[in-house]
Amino acid sequence: MTTLHTRVLIIGAGATGAGLLRDLALRGVPALLIEQRDVNSGASGGNHGLLHSGARYVASDREAAMECREEGDILRRLAPQCIEDTGGLFVAVRGDDERYVADFPGLCAASSVPCRGLDLGTARAMEPSLSPDLVAAFAVQDGAVDPFMLSLDNIAQALSLGSSMRRNLAAQSMEVENGRIVRVLCRDITTGEDVRIEADLVLNAAGAWAARVASLAGARIGMLFSMGSLLITQDRIATRVINRLRKPSDADILVPGGTVSILGTTSIRVASPDGCRPSVAEADRIIDDARAMLPILERTRYIRAYAGVRPLVSLGPAGDDRAVSRGFALVDHAADGLENFITITGGKLTTYRLMAEKAADLACAKLGVAAPCRTRTEPLPASTLGQWTEPGKGPRTWVDSRTEDDLVLCECEMVSRGVIDSIIDESGAMRGRSMLKAIGMRSRVGKGPCQGGFCGQRVTGHLYDRGMVSGMQGLAELKTFTERRWRGFSPILWGVPLMQADLQEALYCGSMDLEFGPPPSTRDDEGACAPVAKEPA
């Protein structure tokens, strides 16, 4: 069995774990980050990609509102490559709670969240898709963030400072001696290899899986799991983030992302963070509700659905998951008799940096490291790891720099063989067993209208050509990839997407008989939830 030694072990490569890896590295503490699946495969990938202005929380959670406002400002300044500073609107339509509307500007002022009332004509001129039944509109500082690029950029800088990372490595058990975790026993879920990790300090940043990880050391964290589904539209419906001006509820936020928009979300209590997936019923519920705000949502074309599970730290009995604090939880397990164990979970994408800072402060106090946090002031360098998640990047680069022999393997999103090769070369040890899935996560492959029907097979062929897969493995990976994408497609199959699904099945089953042959390479519960790369992205 391999044994790895590290001063600090971080479990979970969502935004928080990635931020923590960077924060510690900048303080001179390189760490090892392990992840049971892939980067952002939990809630960090399965969300709107909304950079909250804080306005959504002014009525329910003033502290969260102020954190969002402050962190939003920091990210806009220090990580501009990950942010589209769109601005946002809060709008109410006939029938919405008038009292909530009336209270809103005052509540924003009380949280120092900038908010400006708009006359209805101005609002409709800004966003022509808004309903004719508009009754109120306010401008706020919401924006869009590419969570995948954000995490990869954090990881990339940390790696450059001596940190390291392993994907597909799941913590299985922990050995505790004299009030300390002395060993974390892990398994590579793709190879079955057992890996022993010895660390001075263990940081649990496993998001919705944090309670499970804590339990490996005998610690208990009360958590609730709230699944939210979202829909991606084929076209960008609005220039800005558009929020329904009402008590936070289902289907009340539309976030632009490159050439598409993301609509959601719902909130359904689930028993476990594993295996969630969007459903037909939820897709319909989102559209039925949101069209009051934007009637075009009834007619527009959707390209995909996805779901994520929010980790909510339970503070007692709660009926509505949205009433549980979205603020984060930082737990020093010294109280549980575990001196070298810290959990950081909950929170929001917008506050990931602050969460990392607070957890790193506590970690450094335990390690006796005096270096202060630098992420509040130092820019996050753009990395090459994250660059291919950006919508529109593929076509631009292909046009600018293609060589004669380069081929466009994904025509929907213009991803060339050269781009695939650079992802293969750069992901190196992070490839895991399924190279195709790793490529799908790091690029736009499989995210366009063909739903992977063409590009999946073409990239598979290329992986065979390069010797990255052999035997039946490539076909098994293709089937895994297809099933993974199917989770998102199956809830929105009417109109043109249904035609695409018809074609895809004609190719894969009608022509190639892929329903026979090897089963998918991993039965993946796998981030069931997460689309990982910010869609459309």
Next chain:
Amino acid sequence: MNTYDVMVIGSGFAGMAASLFAAKRGLSVAQAGGTGGIDFSTGFIDLMAVHPVAGQRVWEDPYAALAALRRDLPLHPYAHVTDDEIAAALGEFAAFLGDNGLCYTGRPGRNTLTLTSAGTVKPTYLLPCSAWGGVEALEAKAPTLLVDFHGLKGISARQIAEVRADWPELRTARVRFPGMGGELYPEHMAWSMADQARRIELAEAVRPLLGDARFVGFPAIFGMTDTMAVVRHMEELLGRRVFEIPTLPPSIAGPRLRAAFDRGLPVLGVRTYTQKLVSAAEVSDGLFHFTAGSGSTAVRIAARGAVLASGRFFGKGLKADRHAVREAVFDLPVSQPGKREDWHRAEFFDPRGHGINQAGLETDAALRPLGADGRPFHPRLHAAGAILAHQDWMRMKCGAGLAIATACKAVRDLNQNL
């Protein structure tokens, strides 16, 4: 305005077959349709191979499979046609293709396992003669060289060789296609292979790689119109048996079929309106009046009878909104699962197939689609091909065969009523 005996709606396998059969029976025929399934065809003509799909039982004898199918699934459209009718229809169809430069072959009464571009093998019934060498090579596991090309995507010889671990003497090579660089398209390559000089150059590129190979396989690029002449010339140049494997669409297989019909149907007097979807239909004075195409190029066509062969969703014969599936031309009732949750299964490759694939038109025994009252919508409106309910051509491996057989049946029964 001319009044035709038959209007054929659709230009996939079923539409092409209906036009062919109707014209051969002396009927005047108009045909309209967009680009559809045939353009994405592999060129293989499946008859029937898998039943029950949930058990993934593969049949070598398609007629035995049909007997089991008719017994187990009496609503399947194959229940309305006899084995003799199917065999006669396939024979007539293949003969027509042969007359128009597209040679087809197969084993009477037996499915043949054939190689796909993914490296899998699939059972089919009739296949282009240019692919037959691949069948022999596969069956004998003979020493074979599989060639692919720099710049041609959608087929990887190495993938095929890796997947076919049961064929150790399958070797691969990637060569440059003579006279072309950058990204290559099968149709361009196929046209260029009409030039004998190009074949000689290609043979020269491949010859040093032959080794002990007895067969040489290529992506399907050997000409648009007289493929077997190109294959034979390549065999002569290489001194080896040569065969083609269809690439992922856009492959050459679809355009070859389309070209064969474009040549052969007008000779039989069929009036074809290509790239025009039928957008409206009315019935008055005992005649059908169709509008094909849209805007200033729309045409009006009158006919005494019609064959609806407009396909499924990809062919635009069926369309769906968030709530229901509808038939696109007449708004005929569509048999379908009750709610959208039941349209698709949780797993794409679920062997049972998706519920929506069984959706389609209910018909009487003469393949006349039923109206809302459960009776034939019109005495001279018939339906053929994938739009019919209670079949899953993709999983049962019966796409082209079902299209051709039901087109033949529809035309015959329509002819009796004209």
